[in-house]
Amino acid sequence: MRTTARKSRRAMTFAVVAALATGLLAGCASDDDDSSDGGSSGGAGGGGKTTLTIGTFGTFGYKQAGLYDEYMKLHPDITVKENVTTRTDVYWPKTVTRLQAGSGTDDVQAIEIGNITDAVQTQASKFVDLGKEVDKSQWLDWKLKQATTKDGKTIGLGTDIGPMAICYRKDLFKKAGLETDRAKLAEQWKGDWSKYVALGKDYMKKAPKGTKFVDSASSVYNAALGGESERYYKDETTVDWDKSEGVKKSWDVAMEVATSDMSAKLKQFDKAWDQGYANGTFASVACPAWMIGYIQEKSGKAGSGKWDVAAAPTAANWGGSFLGVPTASKHQKEAIAFTKWLTAPEQQAKVFAKQASFPSTPSAYGSLKPKAETAAYFSDAPLTQIFSDSAKTIPSQYFGIKDQPINTAITDIGILQVEQKGKSPEQGWDAASKEVKDVLGQ
Amino acid sequence: MTVSKEALAQSASSAEAAPSDKEGAARGTHGRGTAKAPDSWRSRLYRWDMKASPYAFISPFFIIFGAFSLVPLLYTAWYSLHNVQLSSLDTQTWAGLDNYTNLFASDFFWNALRNTFSIGLLSTVPQLAVAIWLAHMLNYRLRGSTLWRVVMLTPYATSVAAATLVFALLYQPENGMINWAFDLVGLDPVNWKESDWGSQFAISSIVIWRWTGYNALIYLAAMQAIPADLYESAALDGANRWQQFRHVTIPMLRPTILFTVVVSTIGATQLFGEPLLFGGVSGSKGGSEHQYQTLGLYMYDQGWMIGNLGKASAIAWSMFLILLVIAAINMLISRRLRKSQ
Numbered sequence: 203m204r205t206t207a208r209k210s211r212r213a214m215t216f217a218v219v220a221a222l223a224t225g226l227l228a229g230c231a232s233d234d235d236d237s238s239d240g241g242s243s244g245g246a247g248g249g250g251k252t253t254l255t256i257g258t259f260g261t262f263g264y265k266q267a268g269l270y271d272e273y274m275k276l277h278p279d280i281t282v283k284e285n286v287t288t289r290t291d292v293y294w295p296k297t298v299t300r301l302q303a304g305s306g307t308d309d310v311q312a313i314e315i316g317n318i319t320d321a322v323q324t325q326a327s328k329f330v331d332l333g334k335e336v337d338k339s340q341w342l343d344w345k346l347k348q349a350t351t352k353d354g355k356t357i358g359l360g361t362d363i364g365p366m367a368i369c370y371r372k373d374l375f376k377k378a379g380l381e382t383d384r385a386k387l388a389e390q391w392k393g394d395w396s397k398y399v400a401l402g403k404d405y406m407k408k409a410p411k412g413t414k415f416v417d418s419a420s421s422v423y424n425a426a427l428g429g430e431s432e433r434y435y436k437d438e439t440t441v442d443w444d445k446s447e448g449v450k451k452s453w454d455v456a457m458e459v460a461t462s463d464m465s466a467k468l469k470q471f472d473k474a475w476d477q478g479y480a481n482g483t484f485a486s487v488a489c490p491a492w493m494i495g496y497i498q499e500k501s502g503k504a505g506s507g508k509w510d511v512a513a514a515p516t517a518a519n520w521g522g523s524f525l526g527v528p529t530a531s532k533h534q535k536e537a538i539a540f541t542k543w544l545t546a547p548e549q550q551a552k553v554f555a556k557q558a559s560f561p562s563t564p565s566a567y568g569s570l571k572p573k574a575e576t577a578a579y580f581s582d583a584p585l586t587q588i589f590s591d592s593a594k595t596i597p598s599q600y601f602g603i604k605d606q607p608i609n610t611a612i613t614d615i616g617i618l619q620v621e622q623k624g625k626s627p628e629q630g631w632d633a634a635s636k637e638v639k640d641v642l643g644q
Numbered sequence: 645m646t647v648s649k650e651a652l653a654q655s656a657s658s659a660e661a662a663p664s665d666k667e668g669a670a671r672g673t674h675g676r677g678t679a680k681a682p683d684s685w686r687s688r689l690y691r692w693d694m695k696a697s698p699y700a701f702i703s704p705f706f707i708i709f710g711a712f713s714l715v716p717l718l719y720t721a722w723y724s725l726h727n728v729q730l731s732s733l734d735t736q737t738w739a740g741l742d743n744y745t746n747l748f749a750s751d752f753f754w755n756a757l758r759n760t761f762s763i764g765l766l767s768t769v770p771q772l773a774v775a776i777w778l779a780h781m782l783n784y785r786l787r788g789s790t791l792w793r794v795v796m797l798t799p800y801a802t803s804v805a806a807a808t809l810v811f812a813l814l815y816q817p818e819n820g821m822i823n824w825a826f827d828l829v830g831l832d833p834v835n836w837k838e839s840d841w842g843s844q845f846a847i848s849s850i851v852i853w854r855w856t857g858y859n860a861l862i863y864l865a866a867m868q869a870i871p872a873d874l875y876e877s878a879a880l881d882g883a884n885r886w887q888q889f890r891h892v893t894i895p896m897l898r899p900t901i902l903f904t905v906v907v908s909t910i911g912a913t914q915l916f917g918e919p920l921l922f923g924g925v926s927g928s929k930g931g932s933e934h935q936y937q938t939l940g941l942y943m944y945d946q947g948w949m950i951g952n953l954g955k956a957s958a959i960a961w962s963m964f965l966i967l968l969v970i971a972a973i974n975m976l977i978s979r980r981l982r983k984s985q
Contacts, residue, residue, distance in 0.1 A: 291926070295730060295948040302733050324731040466818075472924040473809070474816050481819070603731075607950045610926050618932035622838040633933070640752060641950050 257308035259293040263557030309537040316606035329357035344598035358524030359545040360562035364490030365592035366518040374485040388513040402464040415464040420613035423456035425488030429518030435602030460621040490520040491560035511583035517595040611637035723957035730951035743958035756942040764912030766848035779863035796857030808921040866900035916940030
């Protein structure tokens with residue numbers, strides 16, 4: 203009895219140790235893979251397989267649209283591996299340190315629009331000039347300009363852009379006695395975000411129990427700001443965030459939302475926000491094209507046919523990314539070819555079909571078709587039409603080097619204080635100012 | 645097994661004996677008045693081995709410590725005296741003590757320091773008190789005591805991320821389970837994310853939940869080392885369980901309590917994961933009024949969100965100095981306690 207007990211205990215210990223050890227070894231092994239890949243392809247000309255890694259954040263939709271599989275089928279000697287970091291704010295610092303160390307980067311790195319100026323101004327030497335490799339006229343002018351340095355080096359190719367629309371719950375609008383036809387709604391708020399907010403006040407008068415008009419004041423702010431020609435910087439050297447007309451106008455609209463109880467007070471991309479979609483706690487949301495896929499995923503089957511899409515008050519852009527090839531990439535040639543292929547109009551159209559991320563290459567616009575399922579989900583709204591109309595008139599915006607932290611200071615400090623803590627708009631602005639000064643080191 | 649043990653013992657005793665033998669021999673030769681015999685190559689090697697080997701044996705720790713703790717520590721100090729941006733690590737300009745003076749003039753820093761202490765107190769005090777109470781309960785004969793001990797340790801084994809995500813859902817202002825329970829008993833809902841004390845309490849509760857079992861096991865181990873006759877004689881004197889706990893258990897546990905206080909204080913000063921994840925998106929701000937931004941979060945925000953590595957390094961060093969001060973205070977207190985005993 204004794205001995206068997208001891209034996210089984212020993213076996214148990216052995217099992218635990220073995221499990222831990224294999225775990226550790228597995229961790230090491232995956233690291234080894236990366237380095238040995240570099241070595242093998244360097245030595246072998248065509249025999250060995252080349253592994254291309256692509257670093258992305260959030261959901262790019264390439265995997266979902268089957269683009270990696272397709273590329274591997276077209277190029278049997280290449281294996282594609284995607285390294286996803288969910289959060290942009292974690293992804294970029296990590297990427298920057300690796301770029302500067304000159305090692306550890308992926309062969310292709312995605313760059314978010316909020317970081318593109320940072321990349322252009324400080325990391326340009328660490329990226330391959332992709333402008334020489336492609337026909338630059340394929341892209342929207344302003345999109346290309348954002349990724350191009352002063353001396354004409356294009357460090358990233360545009361992927362999607364975020365033309366704006368309003369997604370709304372037809373059923374909730376109806377219950378609150380509002381118009382539900384998308385064309386008439388678009389007409390009602392055309393030209394000015396404060397008209398959209400005014401409609402929100404009407405909604406709240408007869409709002410179905412437990413629902414609000416919008417998800418958050420910050421989302422209205424971001425949407426409105428995306429339609430202004432000036433953000434936080436006038437040009438490369440002048441930060442004029444507190445004098446910018448665009449910021450002031452967008453702030454005022456956001457304050458109207460924050461002080462009139464029409465917001466569900468959620469923070470975008472928080473878990474609670476996702477639940478808000480699932481439970482239908484807000485009736486409308488400023489809706490860049492990439493949000494379409496998100497809504498479908500989070501609202502689930504129950505939301506199908508209840509959502510509709512109408513043109514936004516102003517043509518605006520929110521978000522969008524680029525793909526760049528670091529000079530530290532061990533397979534530069536293959537990586538460039540891969541990036542060219544991924545960002546080509548045909549591939550962008552495929553991502554739109556699956557994920558509704560909107561192409562930055564206008565020649566794709568003629569052939570855009572969302573999946574039948576997606577169209578049905580949004581009450582057969584003409585998604586292609588709405589988003590391409592918006593895309594064509596988006597003003598060109600300059601993103602400053604600290605654009606992202608400044609934006610965070612305004613939305614997550616200034617607006618949130620007014621929205622959640624009942625502070626006055628002046629107090630909120632002061633708090634945001636203090637924060638921005640800290641960001642800029644003033 | 646036994647054979648190798650004997651061999652070990654033998655070698656150990658011979659190793660201890662060796663130097664004295666040698667000395668004796670040397671003295672002996674001196675005593676005879678002859679010239680000092682030149683050490684043989686073998687014995688010199690042997691002596692060298694005796695001196696150097698222990699260092700070689702402990703060196704892995706110190707090499708790793710040096711490479712991964714000391715060098716970064718000193719490098720951080722170097723950074724903290726420069727203007728360094730995350731986006732251009734190659735260009736550093738000398739800033740002297742500017743980063744520190746900026747830091748000490750900044751409200752955000754003092755706010756973070758205050759929060760670190762208040763969250764630290766809110767989490768450490770109840771956590772240790774509950775841990776002692778739990779350990780005391782477990783110290784009695786219980787059926788399935790191993791099971792209880794394992795259960796107590798499970799929160800500690802849970803990852804911070806998983807635990808915090810669950811708690812964040814429970815503490816949601818709308819649709820959260822805690823506010824729902826508040827509603828049932830007729831209390832007003834609390835905005836756990838944005839209110840000052842509410843958010844700090846929520847974060848403390850995550851820390852308490854994770855670490856109480858861990859500390860309870862440490863206390864339990866110490867309690868079991870307390871001789872049973874102390875309790876017996878106390879019982880003979882008519883002390884009830886509470887009196888036994890107060891007059892026997894607590895005094896005997898004093899060194900252990902001090903140890904857990906030190907460890908928990910250091911943990912509280914470095915609190916980072918829980919508030920970051922609790923805040924969700926842009927969690928490094930610690931709420932819209934920085935109401936739960938700890939020093940760790942402030943450092944992360946400055947360094948990785950804003951990209952101001954010089955200032956972040958200055959925060960890191962300030963934290964380090966604060967920890968040294970805390971350690972010194974702890975030492976003073978423990979010395980006092982030892983004297984008073």
